[in-house]
Every structure is written in structure tokens, then in C-alpha cells.
Amino acid sequence: MHIDVLPAYEERNYTPDIELVGNIAATLNKLSQRIDHQLVLSPQAAEILVDRQHQRELLDRRGAQLNQFALHPLRIVRAMQDIVNSDVTLTVDMGSFHIWIARYLYSFRARQVMISNGQQTMGVALPWAIGAWLVNPQRKVVSVSGDGGFPAIQYGAGDRRTAKS
Known part of the structure; x- marks a missing residue:
């Protein structure tokens, strides 16, 4: 997953499956609200x-x-x-x-x-x-x-x- 203000510059070794382009803080806040359980490492x-x-x-x-x-x-x-x-x-x-x-x-x-x-x-x-x-x-x-x-x-x-x- 690529999260950034800019689209991914795809290279041979970096081809993200998903891109979320926009305000990084807002994107992470919205993603974290969707987590309904404790994350475990x-x-x-x-x-x-x-x-x-x-x-x-x-x-x-x-x-x-x-x-x-x-x-x-x-x-x-x-x-x-x-x-x-x-x-x-x-x-x-x-x-x-x-x-x-x-x-x-x-x-x-x-x-x-x-x-x-x-x-x-x-x-x-x-x-x-x-x-x-x-x-x-x-x-x-x-x-x-x-x-x-x-x-x-x-x-x-x-x-x-x-x-x-």
C-alpha cells in the first residue's frame, strides 16, 4: 500500500497494489477509525x-x-x-x-x-x-x-x- 501526497513512481522493485493519494494524516486517521480490534505485532x-x-x-x-x-x-x-x-x-x-x-x-x-x-x-x-x-x-x-x-x-x-x- 502506497500512502502519500503524490502517486507512486513505479519502478521495477516498487509496484504498490493499492495507492491512497492525498493528505497523509487525514488518510491515516480515516484508516485507523476502521480498525475495530487491537492490533497485535x-x-x-x-x-x-x-x-x-x-x-x-x-x-x-x-x-x-x-x-x-x-x-x-x-x-x-x-x-x-x-x-x-x-x-x-x-x-x-x-x-x-x-x-x-x-x-x-x-x-x-x-x-x-x-x-x-x-x-x-x-x-x-x-x-x-x-x-x-x-x-x-x-x-x-x-x-x-x-x-x-x-x-x-x-x-x-x-x-x-x-x-x-
């Missing part, structure tokens, strides 16, 4: 949820223990997790750090973490952050760039001028 789904919870707890412990002089990427991701709640949009440049963010940072809504993933787009995080803020000025936006992203941002000095204004 399958053993497999319950196991997956327990596993996810254990992974989050492990991340917490490992991130807190990594306090040596050099900053371990997991420690940074752990610190970021404290500020990335449902009200924050995160834009991420390419670099080895994006793998740590993609693997270990939990997000809470669709399109909350924006990563170009494989497109090798260094310097894209800042213009994306500006765009995300322009779309929703009430929402906080965090842009993450590594050492390779900063020179790329220099080429796009107009992005900084746009952000300043």
Missing part, C-alpha cells in the same frame, strides 16, 4: 522493534565511551542525535562521515535527513539547508559538511550571501 515485527531498541542503546553506550583525544565519528553522531528531533532537518554533504550518519543517526519523519547518497555532491549541504529553511522557516535546519565540502562551498559563495540575507 507479529513475532517477527516485535523482534525487529526490540532489536532496533537494543541498537539505539548500544549506540548511546558506545558513543559515550568514545572520549579519547581524536573525535570518533560515532561520538559525533551520538552528539548530533541529542539535537536531531522531529523539528530539525539535517542536510549532509558527501564524505566518509555521511556513512556514519546514514547508518547510525535515527530520524523521525520523511525527508528529515537529506543525503545525496552516491552522487558525490560535495558542498551540497549548505544550499540544501537554505532551501529547506525557505520551505519551512519555523523548522530548524542543520547543515553538515566535512573538510572537502568547505572548498566546494567556497565556489558557491552566492549560497552564503543568500543565507546571510
Whole structure:
């Protein structure tokens, strides 16, 4: 089942049997009103949820223990997790750090973490952050760039001028 504001873009590996196109919250509310019994998780789904919870707890412990002089990427991701709640949009440049963010940072809504993933787009995080803020000025936006992203941002000095204004 595909529930979205836009119709599904059908691909070879994604062909939904049913599409409900429209306001997602209203659609889910109407669907939930039609459920007349308590939903019970399958053993497999319950196991997956327990596993996810254990992974989050492990991340917490490992991130807190990594306090040596050099900053371990997991420690940074752990610190970021404290500020990335449902009200924050995160834009991420390419670099080895994006793998740590993609693997270990939990997000809470669709399109909350924006990563170009494989497109090798260094310097894209800042213009994306500006765009995300322009779309929703009430929402906080965090842009993450590594050492390779900063020179790329220099080429796009107009992005900084746009952000300043």
C-alpha cells in the first residue's frame, strides 16, 4: 500500500497494489477509525522493534565511551542525535562521515535527513539547508559538511550571501 501526497513512481522493485493519494494524516486517521480490534505485532515485527531498541542503546553506550583525544565519528553522531528531533532537518554533504550518519543517526519523519547518497555532491549541504529553511522557516535546519565540502562551498559563495540575507 502506497500512502502519500503524490502517486507512486513505479519502478521495477516498487509496484504498490493499492495507492491512497492525498493528505497523509487525514488518510491515516480515516484508516485507523476502521480498525475495530487491537492490533497485535507479529513475532517477527516485535523482534525487529526490540532489536532496533537494543541498537539505539548500544549506540548511546558506545558513543559515550568514545572520549579519547581524536573525535570518533560515532561520538559525533551520538552528539548530533541529542539535537536531531522531529523539528530539525539535517542536510549532509558527501564524505566518509555521511556513512556514519546514514547508518547510525535515527530520524523521525520523511525527508528529515537529506543525503545525496552516491552522487558525490560535495558542498551540497549548505544550499540544501537554505532551501529547506525557505520551505519551512519555523523548522530548524542543520547543515553538515566535512573538510572537502568547505572548498566546494567556497565556489558557491552566492549560497552564503543568500543565507546571510
